[in-house]
Amino acid sequence: MAASIVRVEDVTGPLQECLSGLGFEVHPLKVGWYNSVLPPSLALSYPDDALAVVVFSTPSMFEKAFLPFLEGQGCGGGCDPIDQCVRQCVSSAVSQCFPGQRVDVSYDYELLPSRRPRFLAQTAAHVSGGAFYYQQRDVKEPPWTDTVKTSVTKMFGVCVHPRFGGWFAIRALLVFVDMRGGSDMEQPVPVDCVPSREGRVQLLEAFNLHWQDWSYRDVVPPVQSYSQRQRDYFSCPPSERPALLRSWGFLQENEGSDTTAETQRKLNGHG
Ligand code: B12
Structure with a gap:
């Protein structure tokens, strides 16, 4: 598919519509803004004007997305429940808003085979203007x-x-492989708070x-x-969180009790 220049609101508008009610924020950027502050070894392999969006979770994500996620389908063992919830929210927003489009999604906790993070969340947040790094x-x-x-x-x-000061997390980077940001996209300067x-x-x-x-x-x-409940959750050591969720009535007895090394690695507790 040939790449096309898009208006940035045509991408952020639908995404915001899907995700802001779930307690997420979206901030657009061009890949070149990100690559320009990094060494080539950490650069993303897309053209400089490829359109990307960085996704933050705000304090209300816990009540608006996470608790309903647990209540709804629950969560199978094997993976951190917050990561599963974010993945589900982001991937369903992407497939609903951009059916048939190529969108590469990277999550904050994903590592490359080299053990480097798939994207540097803080650098992406800064160059998008969403948060000062x-x-x-x-x-x-x-x-x-x-x-x-x-x-x-x-x-x-x-x-x-x-x-939100430090009461947020940087969750994902979406790269719209066939979309290019146009001249309507000026790099914003983040607020120096x-x-x-x-x-x-x-x-x-x-x-x-x-x-x-x-x-x-x-x-x-x-x-x-x-919220107090969210603080209790994130203050709890990751290995004890499934038990906490069970005590709140959110997980079934057999859910979330996988304690393999892989699970432990993923349950690294970035809140
Ligand atoms: C690995 C990791 C850790 C490791 C190592 C920490 C580290 N910063 O390296 C450990 C396990 C210690 C850790 C701990 C914590 N982490 Co952590 N961690 C990460 C992770 C997965 C990768 C960070 C990384 O390896 N960076 C690589 C280094 C080399 O990058 P760098 O130092 O930024 O250097 C680059 C920039 O300087 C850039 N650069 C150069 N010039 C310029 C100029 C400009 C203008 C810019 C913008 C950039 C730039 O180039 C450099 C690379 O060459 C990120 C998520 C992610 N995917 O990014 C979360 C992340 C950084 N962690 C986070 C948090 C909250 C924590 C904890 C508080 C844990 C918690 N439970 O909440 C603790 C804090 C403890 C501490 N003292 O740091 C948050 C930070 C949020 C924020 N507000 O900034 C992140 C972003 C996760 C998230 N989902 O939000 N973490």
Whole structure:
């Protein structure tokens, strides 16, 4: 099929219609925006103007999509229930909105045979303008120098959403293989919600040194955060989540109790 130039709203509009009621957000980008900040080894093999969309889950996804997903068909063993739910929502939106179109979907938890992630979720979020990705390089004179080795300790970066702070997750990247973004697509600049050096130092320290207390998520006052039930779920070690869901009456006795190594790897608990 020959590639065609599309209007970006013709892609984001239908997707939003399917996914926003389930607590997801969609942010369009051109693959070239993503590739331009990465080394060739991490670049995606599509033309620069290929249209892509990055999908976020917002705090309401848990109540709007996940709990109904469990109630509906339940979830078979073998795979993380949140990942299964996201996969089902995204793939049914894609097949409903774009029947017959080639859409390559990558999920945040998928790895390539090289063990690298299939896409760098935070980079995609930043270049789409959906969330600012704060990295060590965004801190002038980073204070994390190891005095013994005089090298800078690697601090992982973190994305901040202008409305939800850290109370969101980056779930999937959709590449519309035969669609090209046109000149109506200008690369948006993400909102810099943590402009000061001091704020960025605090943010990166919270994310790297005590991410379990979730304080990094409140770096800006969020319009909505995770419900108590959602906090209980994500605070629970992944291996104990099936039992928690069973105690809430969502899983049958035989569901979600697969404890193979593969399941454990997937149950890595990115919330
Ligand atoms: C592997 C992984 C981990 C590993 C390693 C962490 C890491 N960051 O590498 C471990 C298991 C430790 C981990 C832990 C956690 N993780 Co994690 N993790 C991932 C995963 C799967 C891949 C990250 C990765 O390997 N990146 C590769 C490195 C090399 O990329 P990089 O550092 O960004 O470097 C690139 C950029 O700098 C880019 N670049 C260069 N120049 C420029 C310029 C610009 C402008 C830009 C934009 C980019 C750019 O080039 C570099 C590559 O060459 C992502 C999901 C995904 N698919 O991306 C989630 C992810 C990063 N994790 C996430 C979370 C929330 C966590 C936890 C809090 C766990 C939890 N339960 O919630 C903890 C935090 C602990 C911690 N201290 O980091 C979230 C972060 C959300 C956010 N707001 O940013 C993600 C995005 C998952 C998600 N679904 O949302 N994680």
